Amino acid sequence: MNNNLNTNSISQTKSPLLKCSNITLGYGSKNIVNNFNYTIHSGDYLSIIGRNGCGKTTFLRGLAGVLHPRAGKIELSSGLKRNQIGYLPQITVTQKDFPASVEEIVLSAFQGKNLLLPFYGKALRKRADECLELTHATNLRKESFRELSGGQKQRVLLARALCAAERLLLLDEPVTGLDPESSQNMYNIIKDLHENKNMTIVMVTHDIDAARNNSTRILNFNEIMQ
Numbered sequence: 001m002n003n004n005l006n007t008n009s010i011s012q013t014k015s016p017l018l019k020c021s022n023i024t025l026g027y028g029s030k031n032i033v034n035n036f037n038y039t040i041h042s043g044d045y046l047s048i049i050g051r052n053g054c055g056k057t058t059f060l061r062g063l064a065g066v067l068h069p070r071a072g073k074i075e076l077s078s079g080l081k082r083n084q085i086g087y088l089p090q091i092t093v094t095q096k097d098f099p100a101s102v103e104e105i106v107l108s109a110f111q112g113k114n115l116l117l118p119f120y121g122k123a124l125r126k127r128a129d130e131c132l133e134l135t136h137a138t139n140l141r142k143e144s145f146r147e148l149s150g151g152q153k154q155r156v157l158l159a160r161a162l163c164a165a166e167r168l169l170l171l172d173e174p175v176t177g178l179d180p181e182s183s184q185n186m187y188n189i190i191k192d193l194h195e196n197k198n199m200t201i202v203m204v205t206h207d208i209d210a211a212r213n214n215s216t217r218i219l220n221f222n223e224i225m226q
């Protein structure tokens, strides 16, 4: 592994957003992340790389608050609130086939798990429209989600994650299964969010070139999970 990838340098000018102190994460009797310390700073574009199964998704789930540390703590700082964090998990087979319109999928970001609730305020609809625009998906608004291409689906799910993400966006392999053009399109959208919308980005990826080209920091999980 190229040493240039192991860039865990921290800019002194950036304020901490999420601070992990001695965290242990795991499932059942198995610990996956052990006693780990790491800080995400405001303005970071952090790529997390490493071999299959080394714990990248587990760590991201910890940051997203969907998996709670067994030990240690994850602190939100600089006034960051949980509802300002957007999370785009890996898309599952069931989600790919979800029978709802694009608009319903994006609006469901505001309803937690309740996809059927039909009443959304004007402000939420406006926010959903803005997010669709940011991911170049406005024209898909009335389409059936299950009939979209993989790249279109990812842009819609990114829009959904963005509805929550005022400050921090957590992305789990956002270009998996996309062709080179759709992948580049996705990276351009993420770069725009980082550079022009003040969004802090944390992205799990196997795309080393993209990590090198786009990120401000790279965390190599292979070196953590020895």
Ligand SMILES: Nc1ncnc2c1ncn2[C@@H]1O[C@H](COP(=O)(O)OP(=O)(O)OP(=O)(O)O)[C@@H](O)[C@H]1O
Pocket (backbone or CB within 6 Å): 027, 028, 032, 050, 051, 052, 053, 054, 055, 056, 057, 058, 059
């Ligand atoms: N829900 C779960 N229950 C039990 N074990 C799990 C669960 N999710 C993941 N694991 C295990 O945790 C380990 C780390 O998985 P994780 O998905 O975090 O790795 P990863 O680095 O993201 O892998 P990949 O690159 O393949 O996506 C693996 O051994 C996996 O089998």
